[in-house]
Amino acid sequence: MFAFVLRLTSGDWQRAEDVVQETLLRAWRNADRLGGPAHPSVRPWLVTVARRIVIDEHRWTRARPQEALGQDLDVLAEGDHADRVLQIMTLTEGLRTLSPAHREILVETYMEGRTVAEAAERLGVPLGTAKSRVFYALAALRTALAEKGVSQ
Amino acid sequence: MSAGPGQGAVPHHDVASYALGVLGEQEATHFETHLAACDACARELESFLPVVDLLSDVRPTVDLPPRSAQPPGDDLGRRRARRSERRTPRPTAGARGLPATVGRAAGSALRRPAVAAAVAAVVAAGVTAGVTGAFGTVREGGRSAAAAGVTTSTPWDRLRGPDLATGQRLAASDPATGVHADLVLDSAPWGTRVTFAVSHVAGPQTCRLVAVRRDGGTEVLSTWLVPADGYGTSAQPQPLVLQAATALDRRDIARLRVESVAASGVHDLVAVSA
Numbered sequence: 001m002f003a004f005v006l007r008l009t010s011g012d013w014q015r016a017e018d019v020v021q022e023t024l025l026r027a028w029r030n031a032d033r034l035g036g037p038a039h040p041s042v043r044p045w046l047v048t049v050a051r052r053i054v055i056d057e058h059r060w061t062r063a064r065p066q067e068a069l070g071q072d073l074d075v076l077a078e079g080d081h082a083d084r085v086l087q088i089m090t091l092t093e094g095l096r097t098l099s100p101a102h103r104e105i106l107v108e109t110y111m112e113g114r115t116v117a118e119a120a121e122r123l124g125v126p127l128g129t130a131k132s133r134v135f136y137a138l139a140a141l142r143t144a145l146a147e148k149g150v151s152q
Numbered sequence: 153m154s155a156g157p158g159q160g161a162v163p164h165h166d167v168a169s170y171a172l173g174v175l176g177e178q179e180a181t182h183f184e185t186h187l188a189a190c191d192a193c194a195r196e197l198e199s200f201l202p203v204v205d206l207l208s209d210v211r212p213t214v215d216l217p218p219r220s221a222q223p224p225g226d227d228l229g230r231r232r233a234r235r236s237e238r239r240t241p242r243p244t245a246g247a248r249g250l251p252a253t254v255g256r257a258a259g260s261a262l263r264r265p266a267v268a269a270a271v272a273a274v275v276a277a278g279v280t281a282g283v284t285g286a287f288g289t290v291r292e293g294g295r296s297a298a299a300a301g302v303t304t305s306t307p308w309d310r311l312r313g314p315d316l317a318t319g320q321r322l323a324a325s326d327p328a329t330g331v332h333a334d335l336v337l338d339s340a341p342w343g344t345r346v347t348f349a350v351s352h353v354a355g356p357q358t359c360r361l362v363a364v365r366r367d368g369g370t371e372v373l374s375t376w377l378v379p380a381d382g383y384g385t386s387a388q389p390q391p392l393v394l395q396a397a398t399a400l401d402r403r404d405i406a407r408l409r410v411e412s413v414a415a416s417g418v419h420d421l422v423a424v425s426a
Contacts, residue, residue: 003181007188044171047184048198084206091206109174110207116169117176128165135168142203 001046008054019057023050087145094144102137105130167193171200172207319347322408326422332384333410333422334391343399346373350410351384351391353421357412363398364407373398375413402426 002020009015026049027042095103108119109130120130166183169175175183187193319338325331336347348361355378363371373396381388398405410421 004184004188007185043180044173044197044201044204047187048194048201051187051194084209087206088209091203092210095210106207109169110172114174115176115179116174117179119174131163131165131169134172134174135165138168138171138200138203141207142199145203145206 001043001050004047005050005054008051015057019050019053022053090145090148091141094141097144098137098140102133102140105133106137109134164190164193164196167196168200171197171204173204319345320402322424322426324422324424325352326420329421331410331421332391333408333424335408335424337402337405337426339402343397344402344405346396346398346408347393348396348408349391349393350421352382353378353384353392353410354382355380357414359421360411360413361394361396362409362411363400363405364409365400365404366406367404371398371400373408 001023002016005019005023006013006016009019023046027046095106098106104123105116105119108114108123109116112119114122116130116134117127120127123130125133163183163186166175166179166186170180170183170187187197319336322335322337324333330352332351334349338345338347346361346363350359353359357378358375359378360375361373363373365371374394376392376394378392379388383390383392405426407423407425409423411418412421
């Protein structure tokens, strides 16, 4: 993660350290949420939060009160239980309406715990094709959620 | 840079695989290099995270229509186990010892160790990075929240078992009696495990859970007493959570009924189609 942040801060080592530390603090504060079903892979979450911190620092030039930190995590937060059940139903419906190839790639990768490269080999399709299917499958699900107006 | 596949091409499409956590280690690192410089991908990633979050609660064989011949039950368990095996080593190394109770939803029981390990790694890193002083209280707060297992939004949080991760969830409320039942049915080699929660039920009364077979026959799975305060009521807010086992095959169960049993007779409190 440090290498990633260092790139965001254009090589400013000190700032990168600050950002990493702040990111880890937020992760710690949200350990319960991260430990839930929300984030099977914590890495994309950390990277996203780190990037937001860098952007916020730009915007406020470091003059922000401590309390404001962490608010932006709401985007990744869950609503109440009923909301979530509704969203899962919408998502399930979205999965049903995906093309077979798109549904298949999600099952072969995410659902069955394979990397996209492993899935491509099993399915006998080029890696680029497999990745592209993952992309359009996930984009279709995102659209399904947005259309139902149940996405945030 | 790493000599991973996808090198050379602009890997915008990788963002979805990255969000799902299905890129290989090298590829993920390679993608992060691109991500640091690509605002479009960063925004895309952010918008995918809530979708991935929800996807983690969708169970493939239960929620997806069977497309090919997929053996039910144990096959799912095996695949889940494999997924958890594969994912465990992926988050940063050197992280053990955080109890698997971190986290909340029962649906992810099998994935929890992997995530717990990752969070433990994060925590360890945070500590070695010299988080002190003003941040000390923050850390304390985080620790207690994580240790407590936190926020219960379903009755299942109080029960932990392999069936809750893979079982089929059912629920129903009876408009006449107001009684609500949540059930999880889980196939096993010996039959079906039924975990159930009953709320909005008044006491005192004696109740039982009955399975109705497809052939119309019935089987009593459990009996219990509801005390005066009831369950899932204002006097006793917690639902009653119990577990039962039956030799019936999951596919032979048509309905489940919660009934009230009294000297005067038996009447239905709530019925759930299985």
